[in-house]
Amino acid sequence: MNPGSGEDGSTTRIQVSAEQPYDVLVGTGLLGELAPMLGERCAKVAVVAPRALDLTAEGVRADLTQQGLEPIILEIPDAENAKTPEVAAFCWDVLGRSGFTRTDAIVGIGGGAATDLAGFVAGTWLRGVRLVNIPTTVLGMVDAAVGGKTGINTSTGKNLVGVFHEPAGVLCDLAALETLPRHELVAGLAEAVKCGLIRDPAILEIVLQDPDDAARWDSPRLREIIERAIRVKADVVTADLRERVGAATLGREALNYGHTFGHAIERVEDYRWRHGAAISVGMVYVAELARLAGRLDDEGVALHREVLGALGLPTTYAPGRWDALLAAMRVDKKARADLLRFVVLDGVGHPGLLEGPDPALLVSAYEEVSA
Numbered sequence: 001m002n003p004g005s006g007e008d009g010s011t012t013r014i015q016v017s018a019e020q021p022y023d024v025l026v027g028t029g030l031l032g033e034l035a036p037m038l039g040e041r042c043a044k045v046a047v048v049a050p051r052a053l054d055l056t057a058e059g060v061r062a063d064l065t066q067q068g069l070e071p072i073i074l075e076i077p078d079a080e081n082a083k084t085p086e087v088a089a090f091c092w093d094v095l096g097r098s099g100f101t102r103t104d105a106i107v108g109i110g111g112g113a114a115t116d117l118a119g120f121v122a123g124t125w126l127r128g129v130r131l132v133n134i135p136t137t138v139l140g141m142v143d144a145a146v147g148g149k150t151g152i153n154t155s156t157g158k159n160l161v162g163v164f165h166e167p168a169g170v171l172c173d174l175a176a177l178e179t180l181p182r183h184e185l186v187a188g189l190a191e192a193v194k195c196g197l198i199r200d201p202a203i204l205e206i207v208l209q210d211p212d213d214a215a216r217w218d219s220p221r222l223r224e225i226i227e228r229a230i231r232v233k234a235d236v237v238t239a240d241l242r243e244r245v246g247a248a249t250l251g252r253e254a255l256n257y258g259h260t261f262g263h264a265i266e267r268v269e270d271y272r273w274r275h276g277a278a279i280s281v282g283m284v285y286v287a288e289l290a291r292l293a294g295r296l297d298d299e300g301v302a303l304h305r306e307v308l309g310a311l312g313l314p315t316t317y318a319p320g321r322w323d324a325l326l327a328a329m330r331v332d333k334k335a336r337a338d339l340l341r342f343v344v345l346d347g348v349g350h351p352g353l354l355e356g357p358d359p360a361l362l363v364s365a366y367e368e369v370s371a
Contacts, residue, residue, distance in 0.1 A: 012227055016146065016166075016234045024146055024170040024230055026223070031060065034107070035067040037132045037169035041103040045071040046095060048118040049109035050078045053136060056176070057109055060134070072098060080271040082117045083152040085161070091121045105130035105168070111137040111184075112144030112275060116159070119150030123165025131167045136176040138188025138222075139276055142195065142229035145170050147237045147255075157331045158263050158271075172226065177217035186215050186311050187276030190258075192225050193307055194283060195232040198254050198343075198351045203228050204307050211310040250343070254351040257343045258283030264328035268321060280313035281369060289365040290344035293354055300348055319370035322363060 011027035025033055038045060045064050049057035057073050064071040074091055076082040106129060108118025115133045122131035133145035151162025177185060189207075196203030203225055207214045213221045236252050262282025266273055287304045290296035305315050329340060340362075344354045 014227070014230050014234055017238045018148065018166055020166050020168075022167055022169050024172060024234065026141075026172045026174065026227055026230065028173055028175045030171040030173045031063055033169070033171055034060070034132060034134070035064065035069065037171075038069070038105040038107075039103065039130050039168070042105045042130065043070055044098060044100055044104040045069050046074050046091070046098070046100065046104075046106045046121075047071050047109065048074045048076060048091065048106060048114065048121065050082060050111075050114050051075050052078050053110055053114075056136065060107060060109065076114065076117060079111070079113050080153065080158075080266075082113050083159075085152060085154070087117060088121055088124075088152055091117075092125060095121075095125050100125065100129065102126050102129060105132065107132050107134060108145070109134045109136060110140065111135065112139045115140055115145045116149075116151055116162075119148075119165050119167070120152055120162055123150050123163040128165060131165060133167045133170045134176075135170065135172055137180060138177065138185050138226065139191055140188075141172040141226055142188065143191040143233065143255075145172075146230060146233045147252075153271075157328070158266055160331075172230070174217070174223060174226075177222075180217065182215065184274070185217060186313060187274040187280075189215065189225070189311055190276035190280040190283075190308065190313055192229040193311070193313075194255075194257050194279065195229040196307070197283065197304070197345065197348060198257050199232045199236070199349060200228050201348050204303065204348070207307055208310060211312075215311060250351055250353055253353070254343055257345075257351060258286055260329055260340070260342055261285040261325070264325045265317060267328040268324045277314050280308045281315060281317045284308065284315045285317075285365055285369045286342050286344055288368040289342060289357065289361060290346075290354065292361045292364055293344070293357060295352070295354065296345050296347065300345060303348065316369050316371070317366075319367075322366050325366070326362070 011025050014024045047057050047060050061071045076087055106122040108115040122129050135141045135145035148164050148166035150165050151159035154160050213219045258279045262279035265278040284304050287301045291301050308315050339356045342354045346352045
């Protein structure tokens with residue numbers, strides 16, 4: 001990787017050295033970097049964005065037009081409503097009617113759901129066309145837009161249909177966070193905290209030094225958190241792009257920390273919970289599970305609650321819903337046959353796997369987060 005300082009308002013460039021290396025740029029005023037990422041032979045560009053970001057999409061369209069390209073805007077629903085087979089089919093239909101070829105490109109603008117959908121469409125159209133992501137949320141910047149995982153939801157679970165399709169570049173323009181509601185910004189920080197727990201504890205220290213400042217869109221503290229989280233994601237993805245099944249060591253799967261229980265909450269709540277809020281509870285749940293299994297000490301569990309609670313993220317969930325949560329976890333894409341698998345910590349910064357835990361431990365951990 002080649003990180004820049006960013007301390008003087010400059011652009012930080014973080015390279016993801018996966019199968020097809022690409023740069024993640026963090027800064028402001030990055031729109032001028034878009035056209036070169038689309039490739040010299042690109043003629044048509046599909047700008048995929050939710051209706052809530054129509055002004056942003058229009059600005060991108062105008063800039064691309066000035067660059068001599070032929071952009072069209074594909075308006076998609078907001079949030080998880082975009083990640084459906086029907087919306088993907090709509091995008092494919094538009095691409096087909098517009099004559100998109102293998103040398104054309106897709107730009108995904110928005111939060112994690114929008115870039116997941118745009119990436120899935122890019123990865124499946126003509127077996128893969130060029131993609132550039134422009135995340136507009138903290139969640140998108142530190143997680144969804146980086147790494148090449150794409151996916152849509154089905155009626156039985158989240159991200160069960162997807163492909164690995166790396167972007168040609170990612171533009172994280174911090175100015176997009178200015179209008180982001182605070183609760184959305186804070187929810188996105190859950191994924192950054194996850195990166196601190198599994199790999200870079202300095203993120204946790206930065207949050208605890210001043211939690212309020214860490215949640216300010218123009219704070220140097222927030223920028224450092226975002227950049228550190230992106231570097232964690234870049235390092236993990238570089239080493240293990242496709243999440244090797246049966247690998248001897250824990251690679252990309254470490255990024256699923258808190259997600260098994262968190263995705264179950266999202267499913268049970270019919271996606272009314274924000275992803276970051278659900279993952280926050282999911283991390284506390286799996287910390288309690290690790291403690292009960294003798295893998296994590298009391299201090300490690302307490303640190304989860306302290307950091308997440310300091311940001312105002314939830315650390316508990318409603319009682320009486322265990323059966324529905326367990327059913328949702330059993331169809332989670334991380335399960336193997338009927339074996340539940342959890343990423344746990346053997347200490348902060350040291351992730352590992354817990355496979356097939358005693359059902360009694362699962363229930364006890366749920367009681368700890370629903371007390």
